[in-house]
Amino acid sequence: MNDSHKNDIGFLLKKIDEKLEKQVNANLNSLGITFAQIRVLIFVHEAENQQTTQKEIETFLEVSHPTTNGIIKRLEEKQLIKTEMTLKNGRMSKNVAITEKGIELCSKNEADKNLLEDKFTEWLSEDGKNTLRELLLKIYEKLC
Template identity: 30%
Template sequence: MQIYDYNYHVKKLDILLSKQLSKVLVAQDIPFTDSQATLIMYLYHHQDQVIYQKNLPTILGISGPTGNGLVKRLVQKRALELREDPQDGRLKQLVLVPEIVADITRRQADFERAFADIDRQLTTGMSADEVRMFRNLLKRAIQNMTPNQS
């Protein structure tokens, strides 16, 4: 039953990476969960784009209700704002508040160091070619398992 083996290893890796990210957040005194931090960092790195709440399932690979919960909690924590789209009031744009943007910018070097440490830990014992292959195989497996978007 190879499918069980794949599922086990992928899930185990996901859990281990989430735990490492949580440790970084705690060490940096960041008041967000790893899922919330993932959304915040996505928005931070895509500030030049309009990101809608309805696109979170595609962007983050989560369900609509999970995305709605993330947004609701981040709005409650005053980390992001929902803005009505000027052309379509039904669409809600996700925008980080200026204080969060400034905080991330100030801590950018610390984050990069911590994430580089996790990356090194993940790829210890792998050659540069093996790391490239590992990333490519992960991407290909995800593509293979993603239903056609036709």
């Protein structure tokens, strides 16, 4: 590969993503959970009354019903969430709620996430962090 490509913004973003994912997965592995599972757990934790539906999780993750079902099943096996089938608008719906154990894991993950973010932004001033955040948001919005 030509060295000039190493400074391409897309290439740099991809390499940063890969490094971050590797570190995040190492942290999550110590908690016994995957990245997809923690995303669902945080989504449920932040939902109104700390509960949501499987359909809303599917929409959030942008994945298929079977994939979401598998993630939910594994979280339930770990006693991080609980599910319940309910009748809503004449249709069956799977409600998903976080457990105390799930809330504790979210808190632990938040502390780990903050440490990791501090580690890779420690050389930036607060203004620099805000500028970086704004630029990344603009890139993201343009891609959506």
